[in-house]
Amino acid sequence: MTEQQTHAVLGLRSPLTPEEAARRARRFGPVYYAEHWLRRMRGYGWTVLVTAVGTPLVYLFGMGVGLATLVDTGTNAAFDAGNGASVSYLMFVAPALLATAAIMVSAEENTYTVMSGFKWRRTYYGPNASPLSSGQLVDGHALGLGVRLLITCGAYFIFLLLFGAVGNPGTAWLMILTAILGGLAFGLPLMAYSASIQDDRGQFAMVQRFIVMPLFLFSGTFFPLDTLPLVIRWIGWISPLWHATELGRMFSYGITEPVWLTAVHGAYLLVLAVAGWLLARRIFTGRLGA
Template sequence: MRRYGGTLLVGAIGSPLLYLLGLGLGLAAVIDATVADGANGPVDYVTFVAPALLVTAGVSVTQEEFTYTVMGGFKWHKTFFAINASPVSPRQLLGGMVLAVTFRILLVTGVYYLAIVLFGAVDRPLLGALTVLTGALAALAFGLPLLAYSASLTEDKGQFALVQRFIFMPLFLFSGTFYPLTTLPVYLQWIGWISPVWHGAELGRVLSYGAPTPGRLVVVHVGVLVALAVVGGTIAGRTFTRRLR
């Protein structure tokens, strides 16, 4: 990752600034209705969307790293086969890759969090810092199942473009990112219920401004994210082992 570290850093800083400028100084300026309540009463629009944008930034990292990079490791550059020729096992290879990507996720979500603090979009800065961790968990909950899917592919036939258009974008748009999930028609709310973006965003809202959320729902949010990450990582481990052994 050091070879394109500058690009990663620019993306990590530039993306949150553009989103927050567009939403915090643009869209928020024309929204005068109360969108959500926090521990201290109504919160402004940028405070509401900031935790969801942080999660989306982390998820975007996994979409980059766990798609074409995996295809390259197995097919185009065969990097994984070269590593597998050493004493490194397939599961160790997978673990190293996930650790590296997790580090990048933490960097991106950490920079994003600093940006939203500077924009005054966090009511509880100390507790809100935990959104960096919950954002990373949400990113892995999305990314590890995607990694398992990518590892199972032997040919690139546009599958990753379909993932971008028909999975990532709907999750981004219909996961309560820009408005409360309850404002959607019931027949669309199920997208949020299964979305790591929504579960991660709701946890972030609890931490950053004290969104009124029952304790049992917080447990559900964490449980769903952990379950998705564990199942995805387990399947990915088996797929790596099968293809490299």
Template sequence: MAPETAYAPGWVHGVGLVLENHLRWYRRNWRATAISSVLQPLLFLLAFGLGFGSLVGSRAAAVTGGAEYLVWLAPALLAMSAVQTGAFEMSYPVLAGFKWRRTYEATTATPIGGGQVALGQLAFVAVKSVLTGAVSLLVIALFGGVRSVGVLGSLVAAVLTGAAVAALVMAFSASRQDEGAAFNALFRFVVLPMTLFSGTFFPIANLPAWVQPLAWVSPLWHGTELARWAAGVGPAGAGAVLGHVAYLLVLLGVGIALSVRLFVRRLGR
């Protein structure tokens, strides 16, 4: 039996090894991503939750179901932060792994395959979203944005949403040979509009009727609705909740399937 076959890790073990590698790197370099992962959501919290929220005051109750604006906004900020983290982590860093740093080629020089590399990368982004989301949740609680333990479910919904977006962006990045203007267009015409028009800061019912269908296809809208439902400040019923979960799981599955296929094709195994 060839040495490579004798010492080849199982599929799940291989994914775990890739995840461990990313976590070891993150343990030493987490400060480099702290601004985008934690400070940016905090700034949104201060600007909109406290600043804008103080302006709307009790008038916001008509659209928040009676909840304070900060409490209504907090679950959406968790989902928004997870989406932004997932989109960024799967853009330039993924292309760097293929083209500039070539860490993926180094990894697949071992018995670990391209599909395991892709899933390990996605698992790392999910774990990172849990860690940074927990810190953000603690900050939100300190500012009075938590009213129920159900907000922990909001964190789960946010991680699911971020993973769904991350998987799709990873597939897109794996198909690129050069970044060109592709990533700028992605953030400018997909991520930014998704942040603004997915019900994060105001209900999509306030949007023009012709814009609302665009919000319905946004993963962030589904994640935001789920996060608010978990926190007890959303009107979603059981059928709507299942619909939101199913939509995000379908996107996650499609993104994973495409990413694994493209990683295997590009890395040769």
């Protein structure tokens, strides 16, 4: 009895030949690497849980029970959100907090994680020695990042609903997608930058202090962007956080803005994400080979 017949009798699937395994890897390489990328998250699953659940609770209690109470009281319970919209302050900041959560996750997963793959744990070299190409590693990383962003933003959105921070639930769930797009628009260029670094000499700390934090503070997160002086308003204009937040506010409570501006928000985020993805593939290929 041949090996194939034995497997058929026992109801087992015949093992793939090396050629078949290689063909599957070339076809589904990004999915395989994304699975590996997500499985490794079990090593720091507690951190993922705290990020997805604990962080929104802290921010929403701080905004909904603390700052929002003061702002709403001082504005007769109707915060002027700009663009002709008047909503509660919590409803105004909710889309920004959701987009910020995506930005923070992207910053976490596209700095030290990428450096580790090249330098400390060298986890990119094993898969790259298989039929998986360096470009597929980037694709798998981006796919895995998208799944984690979906988990984080989905959990965050549930808390927003529970806190009454959503204007129109029928369309507000689209904030999840705009936040994910904002996270990719920020994270994929950062991934390319991280892949270009040979040694950690404080670059990632600089990114947190001089890029992530200013974007968080000056992207219309806590107040309309047009209330800022022009000398710093440009930070919001170039910030993926502001563009993702404005899209989220449109889906949540329907801010009024020109159609062309809405198109600019979406196009800007897509361009950043695609440019970062292409640049990351090029840098990965240069460091790992085709």
